[in-house]
Amino acid sequence: SSFLIQVVTIFPEYLAPLRQSLLGKAAERGLVDIAVHDLRAWTDDVHRTVDDAPYGGGPGMVMRPEPWARALEEVRPPGTRLVVPTPAGRPFTQAMAAEWAAEPGLVFACGRYEGIDQRVADWAAEAGPVSEVSIGDYVLAGGESAVLVMVEAVTRLLPGVVGNRESVEFDSHADGLLEGPSYTRPASWRGHDVPPVLLSGDHAAIARWRREQSLRRTAARRPDLLLRLPEGALTEAERQL
Numbered sequence: 220s221s222f223l224i225q226v227v228t229i230f231p232e233y234l235a236p237l238r239q240s241l242l243g244k245a246a247e248r249g250l251v252d253i254a255v256h257d258l259r260a261w262t263d264d265v266h267r268t269v270d271d272a273p274y275g276g277g278p279g280m281v282m283r284p285e286p287w288a289r290a291l292e293e294v295r296p297p298g299t300r301l302v303v304p305t306p307a308g309r310p311f312t313q314a315m316a317a318e319w320a321a322e323p324g325l326v327f328a329c330g331r332y333e334g335i336d337q338r339v340a341d342w343a344a345e346a347g348p349v350s351e352v353s354i355g356d357y358v359l360a361g362g363e364s365a366v367l368v369m370v371e372a373v374t375r376l377l378p379g380v381v382g383n384r385e386s387v388e389f390d391s392h393a394d395g396l397l398e399g400p401s402y403t404r405p406a407s408w409r410g411h412d413v414p415p416v417l418l419s420g421d422h423a424a425i426a427r428w429r430r431e432q433s434l435r436r437t438a439a440r441r442p443d444l445l446l447r448l449p450e451g452a453l454t455e456a457e458r459q460l
Protein backbone atom coordinates (compact mmCIF):
# COMPACT_ATOMS: atom_id res chain seq x y z
CA SER A 220 0.00 0.00 0.00
CA SER A 221 1.21 3.51 -0.67
CA PHE A 222 2.67 5.91 1.85
CA LEU A 223 0.24 8.83 2.24
CA ILE A 224 1.73 12.30 2.59
CA GLN A 225 -0.57 15.25 3.24
CA VAL A 226 0.47 18.85 3.54
CA VAL A 227 -1.64 21.76 4.79
CA THR A 228 -0.32 25.20 3.82
CA ILE A 229 -1.44 28.69 2.76
CA PHE A 230 1.02 28.41 -0.18
CA PRO A 231 0.02 25.13 -1.92
CA GLU A 232 1.89 26.09 -5.09
CA TYR A 233 5.11 26.10 -3.04
CA LEU A 234 4.81 22.33 -2.73
CA ALA A 235 4.50 21.76 -6.51
CA PRO A 236 8.07 20.30 -6.72
CA LEU A 237 6.78 17.30 -4.76
CA ARG A 238 5.24 16.08 -8.01
CA GLN A 239 8.55 16.16 -9.92
CA SER A 240 11.36 13.61 -10.47
CA LEU A 241 11.95 10.99 -7.78
CA LEU A 242 8.71 11.74 -6.01
CA GLY A 243 6.81 11.95 -9.29
CA LYS A 244 7.90 8.47 -10.38
CA ALA A 245 7.26 7.02 -6.95
CA ALA A 246 3.81 8.57 -6.99
CA GLU A 247 3.10 7.19 -10.48
CA ARG A 248 4.19 3.74 -9.28
CA GLY A 249 1.76 3.97 -6.39
CA LEU A 250 4.49 3.87 -3.76
CA VAL A 251 3.57 7.23 -2.37
CA ASP A 252 0.49 9.45 -2.46
CA ILE A 253 0.82 13.20 -2.01
CA ALA A 254 -2.05 15.58 -1.27
CA VAL A 255 -1.54 19.32 -0.73
CA HIS A 256 -4.34 21.28 0.93
CA ASP A 257 -4.91 25.05 1.17
CA LEU A 258 -5.57 25.98 4.80
CA ARG A 259 -7.87 28.80 3.65
CA ALA A 260 -10.40 26.16 2.53
CA TRP A 261 -11.20 25.80 6.24
CA THR A 262 -11.75 29.47 7.01
CA ASP A 263 -15.29 30.79 7.35
CA ASP A 264 -15.02 34.52 6.78
CA VAL A 265 -15.14 36.41 3.52
CA HIS A 266 -11.49 37.43 3.89
CA ARG A 267 -10.45 33.82 4.61
CA THR A 268 -8.49 35.00 7.66
CA VAL A 269 -5.82 32.64 8.99
CA ASP A 270 -3.89 34.97 11.31
CA ASP A 271 -4.47 37.32 14.22
CA ALA A 272 -2.50 39.48 16.68
CA PRO A 273 -0.41 37.68 19.33
CA TYR A 274 -1.72 37.58 22.93
CA GLY A 275 0.79 39.31 25.19
CA GLY A 276 1.84 41.62 22.35
CA GLY A 277 4.98 41.36 20.24
CA PRO A 278 5.74 41.67 16.54
CA GLY A 279 3.91 39.95 13.70
CA MET A 280 0.85 37.73 13.65
CA VAL A 281 0.04 34.22 14.87
CA MET A 282 -1.94 31.63 12.90
CA ARG A 283 -5.42 31.10 14.37
CA PRO A 284 -6.18 27.65 15.81
CA GLU A 285 -9.69 27.04 14.44
CA PRO A 286 -8.90 26.75 10.70
CA TRP A 287 -6.04 24.37 11.58
CA ALA A 288 -8.26 22.16 13.73
CA ARG A 289 -10.92 21.97 11.01
CA ALA A 290 -8.29 21.11 8.38
CA LEU A 291 -6.58 18.45 10.51
CA GLU A 292 -9.89 16.86 11.56
CA GLU A 293 -10.66 16.40 7.88
CA VAL A 294 -7.30 15.33 6.43
CA ARG A 295 -5.47 13.54 9.28
CA PRO A 296 -6.29 9.83 9.57
CA PRO A 297 -6.54 8.89 13.29
CA GLY A 298 -3.15 8.02 14.75
CA THR A 299 -1.20 9.54 11.86
CA ARG A 300 1.86 11.51 12.88
CA LEU A 301 1.51 15.27 12.55
CA VAL A 302 4.81 16.97 11.70
CA VAL A 303 5.03 20.67 12.50
CA PRO A 304 8.17 22.40 11.20
CA THR A 305 9.36 25.14 13.57
CA PRO A 306 12.71 26.75 14.36
CA ALA A 307 11.95 25.83 17.97
CA GLY A 308 11.67 22.13 17.15
CA ARG A 309 13.86 19.12 17.90
CA PRO A 310 16.52 18.67 15.20
CA PHE A 311 15.23 16.58 12.28
CA THR A 312 17.53 13.58 11.81
CA GLN A 313 18.05 10.60 9.52
CA ALA A 314 16.85 8.44 12.42
CA MET A 315 13.52 10.32 12.45
CA ALA A 316 13.25 9.94 8.67
CA ALA A 317 13.77 6.18 9.00
CA GLU A 318 11.25 5.91 11.84
CA TRP A 319 8.61 7.91 9.93
CA ALA A 320 9.19 5.93 6.71
CA ALA A 321 8.03 2.82 8.56
CA GLU A 322 4.67 4.43 9.41
CA PRO A 323 1.60 4.45 7.10
CA GLY A 324 1.89 8.15 6.34
CA LEU A 325 2.44 11.70 7.56
CA VAL A 326 0.54 14.98 7.79
CA PHE A 327 2.60 18.20 7.65
CA ALA A 328 1.34 21.53 9.01
CA CYS A 329 3.18 24.43 7.37
CA GLY A 330 3.21 27.54 9.50
CA ARG A 331 3.81 31.08 8.33
CA TYR A 332 3.85 34.48 10.12
CA GLU A 333 5.25 33.99 13.67
CA GLY A 334 3.98 30.43 13.76
CA ILE A 335 0.85 28.49 14.69
CA ASP A 336 -1.09 28.93 17.98
CA GLN A 337 0.58 26.39 20.29
CA ARG A 338 -2.77 24.88 21.24
CA VAL A 339 -3.04 23.30 17.77
CA ALA A 340 -0.05 21.01 18.42
CA ASP A 341 -1.28 20.37 21.98
CA TRP A 342 -4.79 19.54 20.74
CA ALA A 343 -3.48 17.42 17.83
CA ALA A 344 -1.46 15.30 20.28
CA GLU A 345 -4.80 13.96 21.58
CA ALA A 346 -5.35 12.17 18.26
CA GLY A 347 -1.86 10.85 17.51
CA PRO A 348 1.87 11.62 17.65
CA VAL A 349 2.94 15.20 16.98
CA SER A 350 6.57 16.04 16.07
CA GLU A 351 7.65 19.67 16.27
CA VAL A 352 10.94 19.60 14.36
CA SER A 353 13.55 21.95 12.90
CA ILE A 354 15.66 21.22 9.80
CA GLY A 355 18.55 23.42 10.94
CA ASP A 356 19.86 26.35 12.88
CA TYR A 357 18.80 29.15 10.54
CA VAL A 358 15.53 31.03 10.27
CA LEU A 359 13.15 30.54 7.33
CA ALA A 360 9.97 32.50 6.54
CA GLY A 361 7.71 29.46 6.88
CA GLY A 362 7.52 25.68 7.08
CA GLU A 363 7.12 24.84 3.38
CA SER A 364 10.85 24.49 2.52
CA ALA A 365 11.28 22.29 5.60
CA VAL A 366 8.45 20.05 4.39
CA LEU A 367 10.13 19.66 0.98
CA VAL A 368 13.32 18.62 2.76
CA MET A 369 11.67 16.18 5.13
CA VAL A 370 9.44 14.63 2.46
CA GLU A 371 12.52 13.98 0.31
CA ALA A 372 14.45 12.47 3.25
CA VAL A 373 11.56 10.17 4.18
CA THR A 374 10.31 9.08 0.75
CA ARG A 375 13.77 8.04 -0.47
CA LEU A 376 13.77 5.49 2.39
CA LEU A 377 10.49 3.91 1.30
CA PRO A 378 10.97 0.44 -0.16
CA GLY A 379 11.20 0.59 -3.97
CA VAL A 380 11.55 4.37 -4.30
CA VAL A 381 15.33 4.48 -4.72
CA GLY A 382 16.41 1.90 -7.33
CA ASN A 383 19.85 1.33 -5.93
CA ARG A 384 19.12 0.10 -2.40
CA GLU A 385 22.86 0.17 -1.65
CA SER A 386 23.02 3.93 -2.05
CA VAL A 387 20.44 4.21 0.71
CA GLU A 388 22.13 1.69 2.97
CA PHE A 389 25.47 3.46 2.63
CA ASP A 390 24.07 6.93 3.12
CA SER A 391 26.20 9.51 4.82
CA HIS A 392 25.25 9.39 8.52
CA ALA A 393 24.17 5.73 8.09
CA ASP A 394 27.30 4.57 9.99
CA GLY A 395 27.40 7.82 11.93
CA LEU A 396 30.21 9.23 9.80
CA LEU A 397 30.25 11.64 6.87
CA GLU A 398 30.88 10.01 3.53
CA GLY A 399 34.25 10.65 1.95
CA PRO A 400 35.09 12.13 -1.47
CA SER A 401 33.83 10.54 -4.70
CA TYR A 402 35.53 10.48 -8.12
CA THR A 403 34.77 9.41 -11.66
CA ARG A 404 36.49 9.66 -15.09
CA PRO A 405 38.86 11.08 -16.19
CA ALA A 406 41.63 9.81 -13.84
CA SER A 407 43.60 13.01 -14.44
CA TRP A 408 41.61 16.23 -14.81
CA ARG A 409 42.92 19.78 -15.08
CA GLY A 410 45.98 18.86 -13.04
CA HIS A 411 43.95 17.04 -10.39
CA ASP A 412 44.40 13.27 -10.16
CA VAL A 413 42.14 10.64 -8.63
CA PRO A 414 43.81 9.08 -5.54
CA PRO A 415 45.77 6.10 -7.00
CA VAL A 416 44.40 3.60 -4.46
CA LEU A 417 40.99 3.90 -6.13
CA LEU A 418 42.49 2.72 -9.43
CA SER A 419 44.44 -0.11 -7.80
CA GLY A 420 41.74 -2.77 -7.77
CA ASP A 421 42.82 -3.62 -4.22
CA HIS A 422 39.37 -3.65 -2.64
CA ALA A 423 40.63 -4.10 0.91
CA ALA A 424 42.96 -1.11 0.53
CA ILE A 425 40.14 0.90 -1.08
CA ALA A 426 37.78 0.12 1.81
CA ARG A 427 40.46 1.11 4.35
CA TRP A 428 41.21 4.34 2.46
CA ARG A 429 37.51 5.25 2.25
CA ARG A 430 37.00 4.61 5.97
CA GLU A 431 40.00 6.79 6.78
CA GLN A 432 38.69 9.56 4.51
CA SER A 433 35.30 9.42 6.26
CA LEU A 434 36.94 9.64 9.68
CA ARG A 435 39.22 12.52 8.72
CA ARG A 436 36.36 14.44 7.10
CA THR A 437 34.05 13.82 10.07
CA ALA A 438 36.75 14.93 12.54
CA ALA A 439 37.34 18.09 10.50
CA ARG A 440 33.76 19.07 9.66
CA ARG A 441 31.51 17.41 12.25
CA PRO A 442 33.48 16.53 15.39
CA ASP A 443 30.14 16.44 17.20
CA LEU A 444 29.26 13.26 15.28
CA LEU A 445 32.39 11.53 16.59
CA LEU A 446 31.31 12.16 20.17
CA ARG A 447 27.99 10.48 19.44
CA LEU A 448 29.44 7.25 18.03
CA PRO A 449 28.48 4.12 19.97
CA GLU A 450 31.12 2.32 22.04
CA GLY A 451 33.52 0.35 19.88
CA ALA A 452 32.52 2.10 16.66
CA LEU A 453 36.13 3.21 16.24
CA THR A 454 39.21 1.01 16.58
CA GLU A 455 42.08 2.28 18.74
CA ALA A 456 44.06 3.04 15.57
CA GLU A 457 41.12 5.02 14.15
CA ARG A 458 40.88 7.03 17.34
CA GLN A 459 44.49 8.13 16.80
CA LEU A 460 43.75 9.58 13.36
Ligand SMILES: CN1CCCC[C@@H]1Cn1ccc2ccc(-c3n[nH]c(N)c3C#N)cc21
Pocket residue numbers: 304305306308329330331332333334335352353354355356357358359360361362363365
Ligand atom coordinates in the same frame (compact mmCIF):
# COMPACT_ATOMS: atom_id res chain seq x y z
C1 LIG B 1 10.70 34.05 10.88
N1 LIG B 1 9.47 33.95 11.68
C2 LIG B 1 9.62 34.57 12.99
C3 LIG B 1 10.46 33.74 13.95
C4 LIG B 1 9.92 32.32 14.05
C5 LIG B 1 9.78 31.71 12.65
C6 LIG B 1 8.93 32.58 11.76
C7 LIG B 1 8.83 31.98 10.37
N2 LIG B 1 8.17 30.68 10.40
C8 LIG B 1 6.81 30.55 10.52
C9 LIG B 1 6.53 29.20 10.52
C10 LIG B 1 7.74 28.49 10.40
C11 LIG B 1 8.08 27.13 10.36
C12 LIG B 1 9.42 26.76 10.28
C13 LIG B 1 10.42 27.74 10.25
C14 LIG B 1 11.86 27.34 10.27
N3 LIG B 1 12.84 28.27 10.29
N4 LIG B 1 14.03 27.63 10.36
C15 LIG B 1 13.86 26.30 10.39
N5 LIG B 1 14.87 25.36 10.48
C16 LIG B 1 12.48 26.07 10.33
C17 LIG B 1 11.93 24.75 10.31
N6 LIG B 1 11.58 23.65 10.28
C18 LIG B 1 10.10 29.10 10.25
C19 LIG B 1 8.76 29.45 10.34
